[in-house]
Amino acid sequence: MQENHLYEYAVIRIVPKVEREEFINVGVGIYSKSTRFINMRYYLNKEKLKAICPDCDLEEIEKNLDSFKRICKGAKNAGPIGQMDAASRFRWLTATRSSVIQTSKTHPGFSKDLQKTLDCLFEELVL
Template sequence: MPKSSSKKPNSPVQHLFEYAVIRVVPRVEREEFINVGVILYCSGLKYLNALHRLDVEKLRALCSHTDPDELERYLQALTAICAGKTEGGPIGQLPLASRFRWLTATRSSVVQTSRVHPGFCTDASETLLRLFGQLVL
């Protein structure tokens, strides 16, 4: 008698992914922050990407002296690093895993990330959009 497989035929392959929430912390000493984006890395799909949206009204309510244009440039730099663009500098030229680890390293600056969280997905882009909607919008 043949053994039955526990895996369903034609079921999509689940890939391990990791993500972190991008936060703006206008006054680090107060530890108040605004979620402004998500970075998602999936080794199995060779995927690294970030989405961000800076809510200027929230930012001004939390800390009126913070320059939204400057923050937007920082956030665009993160996206360039994810994409491996030359605008991402030397860090943008590293392998995907190294870029993700650099982007999510603990730092005490105005732009920070949460700790890294794992999950499983079949489509990394779709998962990034879903997390962005849940955690930022």
């Protein structure tokens, strides 16, 4: 029987105009300390984003989301933050910030299959 793993997740959001507090969910990041699992998925719906923010720089937003992905995976080209341990990378990615890309507060859960849980959260909260 598979073991249940405690995990944390956060929703990744695009907040085009921080002062308006409007956002679009574009991704989900997940982390489990016991398995050192960390991963994220994102999808940038460009039409939806352009509808609420016609002057936003889609290319720049996509570059930043790709950076989030590289940091999450601990890629060699993710800079010094990408070289930190999984817990530190997740904490950095989910830190409160006042920028175009933000995350929700973290939420806990239990899962027997962390990748499947990430996929389910992504489907439910983003798509």
